[in-house]
Amino acid sequence: xxxxxxxxxxxxxxxxxxxxxxxxxxxxxxxxxxxxxxxxxxxxxxxxxxxxxxxxxxxxxxxxxxxxxxxxxxxxxxxxxxxxxxxxxxxxxxxxxxxxxxxxxxxxxxxx
Amino acid sequence: xxxxxxxxxxxxxxxxxxxxxxxxxxxxxxxxxxxxxxxxxxxxxxxxxxxxxxxxxxxxxxxxxxxxxxxxxxxxxxxxxxxxxxxxxxxxxxxxxxxxxxxxxxxxxxx
Numbered sequence: 001x002x003x004x005x006x007x008x009x010x011x012x013x014x015x016x017x018x019x020x021x022x023x024x025x026x027x028x029x030x031x032x033x034x035x036x037x038x039x040x041x042x043x044x045x046x047x048x049x050x051x052x053x054x055x056x057x058x059x060x061x062x063x064x065x066x067x068x069x070x071x072x073x074x075x076x077x078x079x080x081x082x083x084x085x086x087x088x089x090x091x092x093x094x095x096x097x098x099x100x101x102x103x104x105x106x107x108x109x110x111x112x
Numbered sequence: 113x114x115x116x117x118x119x120x121x122x123x124x125x126x127x128x129x130x131x132x133x134x135x136x137x138x139x140x141x142x143x144x145x146x147x148x149x150x151x152x153x154x155x156x157x158x159x160x161x162x163x164x165x166x167x168x169x170x171x172x173x174x175x176x177x178x179x180x181x182x183x184x185x186x187x188x189x190x191x192x193x194x195x196x197x198x199x200x201x202x203x204x205x206x207x208x209x210x211x212x213x214x215x216x217x218x219x220x221x222x223x
Contacts, residue, residue: 032210043116043202043214044155089155093210098143098162099170100210104154 003027004092006103014111019077021106023090026071030092034100035064035075038087047088048075080110114138118203118215125193125222133188133218135203141213143206144186145170146178148199149217155202161186193222 005024013019023033031052036044050057050064050073057064063076077084090103119134137144145160147170157170161180175197177189186205190197200219204212 034210041217043204043216045214046211049210091210096209098206098209099145099157099160100212102155104152 001026002104003030004090004101004103006088006090006106008106009104010107010109012109012111013080015082016079019075019080019084019108019110021075021077021088021090021108023073023075023103024071025073025092025101027092027094027101028071029094030101031095032093033064033066033073034091034093035062036089036091038089038105044089077108080108082110082112084108085110116203116205116213116215118201118218120218121216122219123221125190125220127194127222129193130189130191131193133190133201133203133220135186135188135215136184137186137203137205137213138184139205139207139213140183141205141207142183143212144180145204145206145212146176146186146188147202147204148172149202150199158188158201190220193220195222198222 034049035047037047038044048062066073087105087107089105091100116137142163146158147155156172159178161167203215206212
């Protein structure tokens with residue numbers, strides 16, 4: 001049973017446009033959410049996170065939005081750059097548990 | 113500060129062979145974990161440790177053993193390799209809740 005779902009396996013956008021990656025979750029105990037970025041042949045790297053007490057967190061070109069009532073979060077990348085082409089994983093954690101629950105990832109391709 | 117290091121980067125085994133995947137971190141992180149990544153399966157937790165001397169199973173622990181004798185090292189042992197263990201293995205460590213730092217991965221092929 002997938003508690004964190006990324007329903008779009010892939011996404012393609014033009015350079016300079018907005019990329020929106022979506023993530024849904026089912027466990028209402030999740031209170032901290034993270035996005036990781038992964039290039040081929042490398043380990044995932046932390047990108048941005050958000051606590052459940054917030055509905056938005058911004059870091060440069062990256063913004064994460066959280067809609068608790070819908071159990072939905074999204075990552076916005078503006079403007080998208082070819083170097084953003086990677087697999088993006090959504091992850092969630094509940095309480096003091098450090099175990100991350102991962103989505104299956106969305107492969108983003110930013111075309112020049 | 114090297115972060116999380118993993119060795120080897122690539123390994124080929126024959127069915128039934130044993131090996132140890134090494135993982136080390138120099139950030140004094142208490143929490144360490146091992147994942148495997150397979151196509152279409154995302155990252156699946158194999159084993160994890162919340163500190164030296166303490167380990168626990170993740171969602172796919174069968175066929176793997178771990179130990180944590182020091183804060184820095186968290187080796188993953190395959191006792192009798194099987195083709196189903198062909199995968200990319202990632203080690204990660206964490207100080208703060210949720211934010212994990214990953215190694216570069218070990219690609220394992222079991223023939």
